[in-house]
Structures are given as structure tokens and as C-alpha cells.
Amino acid sequence: MTRIDKSFSAVSNRMSDLAAPGRAAGSRESIASLLDKVNAAKLRYQTGAR
16 A cells, blocks of 8 residues: 555545534425526526616
8 A cells, every 4th residue: 555545545534434514404495486586586687687
């Protein structure tokens, strides 16, 4: 095993030992609601839609 292999292995082991960050607890919106927001944003940014 080369020095680089050993270093890579050590870093990989440290990364696998880290806890994965938890997901932020927020309100769950429906897909339809999110799509409506995206569509509204698109309309606001279209050329000449001011």
C-alpha cells in the first residue's frame, strides 16, 4: 500500500464515521403547491411580464 492509498483509506474511514446531517424539520407542502409556486415565479420573470 502506498502513502497515498493509506491517506485515502484514512480519510474514507473518517468520513464514514461521521454522522449524516439530519433533515430540517419543516412543514411538508404538496407537490401541487410547490409547482404552483414555481409556475408563478416563472411568470414573474418572463420578459415583459411586469
